[in-house]
Amino acid sequence: GESVGLHLPTLSVQEGDNSIINCAYSNSASDYFIWYKQESGKGPQFIIDIRSNMDKRQGQRVTVLLNKTVKHLSLQIAATQPGDSAVYFCAENGADTGRRALTFGSGTRLQVQP
Amino acid sequence: DGGITQSPKYLFRKEGQNVTLSCEQNLNHDAMYWYRQDPGQGLRLIYYSQIVNDFQKGDIAEGYSVSREKKESFPLTVTSAQKNPTAFYLCASSPKTGTVAFFGQGTRLTVV
Secondary structure, eight states, rough: OOOOOOOEEEEETTTTOOEEEEEESSSSTOOOOEEEEEESSOOOOOEEEEETTTTEEEOOOOEEEEEETEEEEEEEESSSGGGEEEEEEEEOOOOSSOSSEEEOOOEEEEEEEE | OOTTTEOOOOEEETTTEEEEEEEEOOOOSSSSEEEEEESSEEEEEEEEETTTTTEETTOOTTTTTESBTTTOOEEEOOOOOTTTOOOEEEEEEETTTSOOOEOOOEEEEEEO
């Protein structure tokens, strides 16, 4: 497949370790945030979401943390596996802009070393 | 794929030609979107549609056009006015705008 991000920041972790991917969002009025995973040559897949009235949300092996004070979002992946290797994007809904579509960050490439 | 079908997967276009990318969804979603992705960048919004017969420009609408005549379909035309059309194009849909969007598998357009 093709690479979707040749110059993305890269996080390299060992299989079995925990991964933390960070995202700084731009709009303080955004009230809904999503993490997506994108494998090479494919469309983004939904991982987990969180609303602004929450600080933390957990899924299966994943946790999203939201710090509204500093406009920061993080995705934690527990016991990282080779299948987690992909590019990860955060997205926000920009609730006050009148634009009714998600705005995406630039992405982080996660590489899992066996 | 989440019920969103983009076709074709790969598309080649000669300079000066218009080309239309197909996007169909069977999720009964009201909202649909087109994003463009270039290497080293995130997704940039081209156009979106909240309901049938309505659509709005996104951040990079110049050189593109869309239609929304049916709820299931949101085709994107890349016109000859788009100066740098080579990119990966992603279509998405959501129950309503501002909620989680589900993506198709993309169309890679190359100008030859």
